[in-house]
Amino acid sequence: MGLSVRNVTLVYNAPGGGVLPALGPVTFQIESGSFVSLVGPSGCGKSTLIRILAGLQEPTRGEAFLGDIPISGPSSRVGLMFQDSNLMPWRTVQDNIALPLELGGISKQERYAAVENLLPTLGLSDFGLAYPGELSGGMAQRVAIGRVLIQKPEVLLLDEPFGALDALTREQISVDLLEVWAQYRQTVLMVTHDINEAVLLSDRVLVMSQRPGQIIADIPVTLERPRCLEDIYSDVFGKTAQQVRAAIGR
Amino acid sequence: MQQSTLSTILNPIERDAGAQKLWVRRFIPALVMLMLLLFWQIVTMLEIYPAFIIPPPIDVAEKFYAVLLDGRLWLHTQATLSAVLSGLGVGVTLGLVLGYLIAKHPLLEDSLAPVIISLQSTPIVAYAPLLVIWFGSGPTSKVITSALIVFFPTLMNTVVGIRNVPRPLHDLMRALRASRWQTFTKLEVPAAMPVLIGGLKISATLAVIGAVVGEFISANAGLGFLITLARSQYDTALVIVAVITLAIIARILYWLVTLLERHVLAWQSRARTI
Numbered sequence: 128m129g130l131s132v133r134n135v136t137l138v139y140n141a142p143g144g145g146v147l148p149a150l151g152p153v154t155f156q157i158e159s160g161s162f163v164s165l166v167g168p169s170g171c172g173k174s175t176l177i178r179i180l181a182g183l184q185e186p187t188r189g190e191a192f193l194g195d196i197p198i199s200g201p202s203s204r205v206g207l208m209f210q211d212s213n214l215m216p217w218r219t220v221q222d223n224i225a226l227p228l229e230l231g232g233i234s235k236q237e238r239y240a241a242v243e244n245l246l247p248t249l250g251l252s253d254f255g256l257a258y259p260g261e262l263s264g265g266m267a268q269r270v271a272i273g274r275v276l277i278q279k280p281e282v283l284l285l286d287e288p289f290g291a292l293d294a295l296t297r298e299q300i301s302v303d304l305l306e307v308w309a310q311y312r313q314t315v316l317m318v319t320h321d322i323n324e325a326v327l328l329s330d331r332v333l334v335m336s337q338r339p340g341q342i343i344a345d346i347p348v349t350l351e352r353p354r355c356l357e358d359i360y361s362d363v364f365g366k367t368a369q370q371v372r373a374a375i376g377r
Numbered sequence: 378m379q380q381s382t383l384s385t386i387l388n389p390i391e392r393d394a395g396a397q398k399l400w401v402r403r404f405i406p407a408l409v410m411l412m413l414l415l416f417w418q419i420v421t422m423l424e425i426y427p428a429f430i431i432p433p434p435i436d437v438a439e440k441f442y443a444v445l446l447d448g449r450l451w452l453h454t455q456a457t458l459s460a461v462l463s464g465l466g467v468g469v470t471l472g473l474v475l476g477y478l479i480a481k482h483p484l485l486e487d488s489l490a491p492v493i494i495s496l497q498s499t500p501i502v503a504y505a506p507l508l509v510i511w512f513g514s515g516p517t518s519k520v521i522t523s524a525l526i527v528f529f530p531t532l533m534n535t536v537v538g539i540r541n542v543p544r545p546l547h548d549l550m551r552a553l554r555a556s557r558w559q560t561f562t563k564l565e566v567p568a569a570m571p572v573l574i575g576g577l578k579i580s581a582t583l584a585v586i587g588a589v590v591g592e593f594i595s596a597n598a599g600l601g602f603l604i605t606l607a608r609s610q611y612d613t614a615l616v617i618v619a620v621i622t623l624a625i626i627a628r629i630l631y632w633l634v635t636l637l638e639r640h641v642l643a644w645q646s647r648a649r650t651i
């Protein structure tokens with residue numbers, strides 16, 4: 128299931144009258160099963176775009192489509208990941224992961240069985256009964272990934288998902304994400320600040336301009352898949368990253 | 378959040394448990410109590426003050442035993458306790474309901490804030506006589522004073538607790554297409570729970586104050602009434618007995634809330650161990 132965005136624009140009403148353009152117009156398309164990153168200066172409206180695609184916010188003008196259905200609200204086919212793990216501290220790891228199923232009225236047995244299957248993939252086998260306060264940042268983020276995967280979404284929207292992690296944890300968890308994606312092949316749109324991360328993971332990197340953000344470059348990444356961390360030392364990687372950096376600087 | 382900080386100070390369980398050995402933490406308070414009692418006994422033995430001003434602890438203990446046996450203590454305790462519990466129930470319920478509505482509807486806040494703030498800033502002892510005039514000197518006026526004094530902190534904590542639910546978690550619930558009821562039970566209530574329990578701790582003690590204030594003004598039963606009566610008869614030992622009983626009631630209520638807290642907020646103490 129692909130994503131497409133046509134002339135999406137968001138304008139806020141300024142407090143003193145008048146309008147404050149925040150985003151767009153933005154037009155792009157993401158093919159089903161491809162991994163696309165969105166990079167750009169902070170405040171350019173990347174997160175707003177994610178919110179629009181997640182159905183949490185309506186654009187002022189233009190339309191966004193999930194497949195060929197216009198997005199009018201949150202969908203169960205879309206999994207959304209936030210800037211930090213955004214877990215409920217009063218719920219155990221398994222209850223945090225099972226939340227989407229619980230809200231969908233799935234029985235406790237089925238929920239826990241699904242979580243049980245997922246925990247090893249996430250590297251959280253022994254932590255089902257732990258509370259988020261007992262986890263490291265990286266583990267908490269894995270729980271958040273689990274909460275998204277358990278819905279079996281066809282589209283993943285990732286809003287700077289690893290922004291709060293240290294560099295090493297971040298690299299590791301990016302590679303983990305790549306493995307998960309290789310297995311399920313969802314359509315992914317990921318917002319990130321990190322050019323290396325964007326190039327390593329994606330099929331295409333979209334570059335946004337300053338606020339109000341517009342797409343100013345669409346850079347394909349021709350690295351072979353499956354990829355690994357060592358690919359960042361390759362020529363192709365270096366050249367692509369350079370291209371992205373140049374586009375941002377424009 | 379002010380309350381929960383205060384409760385951390387007041388509740389030794391929540392302090393750094395590793396720093397001191399358990400028996401030291403139990404032993405020292407008991408020792409302090411014992412020394413205070415000893416000091417009291419010595420002062421009375423020096424006979425600086427007559428017994429109707431400071432009766433010796435032994436007299437107080439005897440009086441306690443006497444009123445316990447003749448059933449008077451239980452009668453008055455029962456009257457106060459039922460006013461406290463009803464007041465707590467009514468005040469907390471109203472505070473929670475109205476607090477939630479205010480947190481969700483800013484318009485309601487704008488229209489109710491002036492009334493609520495002026496009522497709250499007036500000392501309850503000042504308008505408690507009015508309540509007795511309106512609702513009589515029976516139990517109803519005590520329940521109302523108690524409920525009123527409990528109502529405000531509950532309301533405030535509810536508003537703060539509900540408003541401080543992190544927005545990203547609200548977004549999460551929306552993205553997962555949670556119903557209103559699901560958002561209420563699975564997000565708002567548990568997220569606000571630490572602040573609500575903090576408020577309940579304060580309310581539990583305030584409820585006792587409210588009931589006693591009502592009884593002071595006019596009553597025919599209750600520990601506040603017993604204090605007024607005993608004082609007029611220069612029965613200072615009985616005054617002290619009533620005061621101690623009130624202290625015990627307040628302490629037990631506080632302890633019950635602490636038990637509730639430990640049960641409901643188990644996840645907090647777990648998280649803190651790391």
